[in-house]
Amino acid sequence: MAAIESLIDSTAETFQRNRADMLACLAEVRAVEQMVRDTETAQMQKFRKRGQLLPRERVNLMLDRGSPFLELASLAGYRMHDDKDGSLAGGNTIAGIGYVSGVRCLLSASNSAIKGGTLTPWGMRKGMRVQAIALQQKLPVVSMIESGGANLQYQAEMFIEGGRFFANQARLSAAGIPQVTVVHGSSTAGGAYIPGLSDYVVMVRKQAKVFLAGPPLLKAATGEIADDEDLGGADMHCQVAGTSEFIAENDADGIRLARDVVASLDWNRNRPPLVPHAVREPKYSPDELCGVVPVDYRKPYDCREVIARIVDGSEFLDFKSEYDAQTICGRAMIHGLPVGIIANNGPITVHGATKAGQFIQLCDQADIPLVFLMNTTGYMVGSESEQGGIVKHGSKMIQAVANTRVPRITIVIGASFGAGNYGMSGRGFDPDFIFAWPNARTAVMGGEQAAKVLGIVGRGKFAKAGITPGADEEAQLEAMEAGIVKQFDRDSHPLAGTARLYDDGLIDPRDTRRVLAYTLGICREAHGRVRKTNSFGVARF
Structure with a gap:
């Protein structure tokens, strides 16, 4: 299996800025956790x-x-x-x-x-x-x-x-x-x-x-x-x-x-036999993850740079790499355990949906757990996508996610918008575990997009009534749009999401490999364990 060759320069200004921004997001989370502990200690x-x-x-x-x-x-x-x-x-x-x-x-x-x-x-x-x-x-x-x-x-x-x-x-x-x-x-x-x-x-x-x-x-x-x-x-x-x-x-x-x-x-005694696998560290340090990913989901990056810092030997078997560039699928090992990884480099296209749907079924066939690295603004829209069958093919991807029998672990590392949340195994699809980074954003869409949609609807109402909005009306519409952006920013904040159990907790990006290894081990043990069940549970008499 070939190793990913990283193109990241950890001394570059962009890397250092990304790292500082991510650590600032993490510090906000840690400050809240410390407040809780201080309340306890008091x-x-x-x-x-x-x-x-x-x-x-x-x-x-x-x-x-x-x-x-x-x-x-x-x-x-x-x-x-x-x-x-x-x-x-x-x-x-x-x-x-x-x-x-x-x-x-x-x-x-x-x-x-x-x-x-x-x-x-x-x-x-x-x-x-x-x-x-x-x-x-x-x-x-x-x-x-x-x-x-x-x-x-x-x-x-x-x-x-x-x-x-x-x-x-x-x-x-x-x-x-x-x-x-x-x-x-x-x-x-x-x-x-x-x-x-x-x-x-x-x-x-x-x-x-x-x-x-x-x-x-x-x-x-x-x-x-x-x-x-x-x-x-x-x-x-x-x-x-x-x-x-x-x-x-x-x-x-x-x-x-x-x-x-x-x-x-x-x-x-009843734990399934676990065949030991050799564990190899990634070629690139997981500590670099804070600098690899920009906090702003609108700034693009190659998610393979994340994969290179969480998988054994940074080795990744890229599946259909030339069929679609926005949805990444492939096989790797994490702490000696085989996984299938699905990650985003942008919206999910028609080709991306069909690629991911097929890959999920292949992992299900081979009994290989799935890891989702979610950073998507959703499924691609537009005439070309609609005519290409994005609803049909997106539905097939969602069906594959919902019905696969293998363990699924989701890490929200950026945007989690619209039906992209569903296709990438969000909370509603009952992944075995789902965690989020402190820069994660979860909502039906981005705040600016929502504001523009409602602004267009508002102006459409004026047009339908044959009214040309004056300065006062435009000011009201602009104030409404600003309010929508602020509301979406507040409601999609990672602390707001974890408060509502959109995830099982906010994690330090640098701990992603350890968290995946630990939870994959839990799933692997559960997958093979046979329990002694009964009809009613144990009761006292």
Whole structure:
């Protein structure tokens, strides 16, 4: 397989400007993440006084020391609902994929350092996305719970849809996916069903509180007077109700017990045999990725320069390279794993759509995972494209993406506009994983284009009425166009997209190869793992 020969000069002014712009975008993301961590850390004294660990400390202690952890949707709900400045982003949960007792698991922890861990609507959706990943990738779920339940201010947005979270727990158990839950504090009302529907439960003595109705509600509803411990303390659930299988003396002890439970599953016994492949570093450093790609999606570049910095040996088998220059398809290896790569050098043309559709089917036939590097303003428009069958051929590409049986991982590295988002395996097409760079832009179209369209429509209305717009009318139309551009810029911003779970998180471009290697490994293991399923999941009696 021939290696890509890079034409990039890392000392050039353009490269340095691109790098500075990309790092500035990344710094904006990191600043928001730091605000969230600062909000958590501010509660340390309160947690220490109760003899507790902070939620992120619980996650770190649960993970095998020195092992990788891929955090997911860290900024879900950014500046939405009661998050005014971004300091509450994350949906009040911490979630990701890491190793527990040598087993790759899906970890989720209530972020009780922020508003008591009460779930926001986007926190709920994040939780269900995490469950979907666990089911698809056949990952055991380890949860660390301390939450006041749903934020009642937004119950109308959560109550009905939130039931799906519990249904998913039952289905995960029935699918043979074990769920291990440590209750560190309150898990009340609807939240009581999280441990109730888990396969293994650890409760921390004198801290865990699990009940459908707390003392105030109980007194109001029935007149009965009872304290927290009698209603839902760890001792009661372990000795009387039988809701919990294990009791811990403190947070660290609870985590130790959970790690022991995961180890006892012997989960890796059924891991498919993985044939080791030699791993070769790219010829060109992944660190250069920040300088290769301009932040402005309107500035062209050759996406092969990105590929050269993420694939083994920078080697790439270019598929139909002379048939279409705007859609790049080809085979490569990432950390010794074979992949098919589809990338954009511009809009998707008729030839590009047919080329990509065929390539997807060939990868499906060969059982080779697909990696999409998305940077497209959409499918090509115009008389020539329409007469050439862009709707027909674009539809076939979309059908191939929707129905392929191989794993798909999407990285949004620039524009993600219109139906191009669909053809390049955007969120709506359920890729196994989708991440975005901090320069990504996702919308139905670019802001300037949308403003021009609405401006033309506005002027058309005047023309239809036989009116020639005067200075005042033109000023109004121009103000409207400026407002549309501003709105689209705001709504298509990468932080706005990740807030709405358009992706599974914003990543540093320089980490792209590592993220792809890690997620490809997850998909490869899941692809071959056989689970022992049953009809109803495991229930306590």
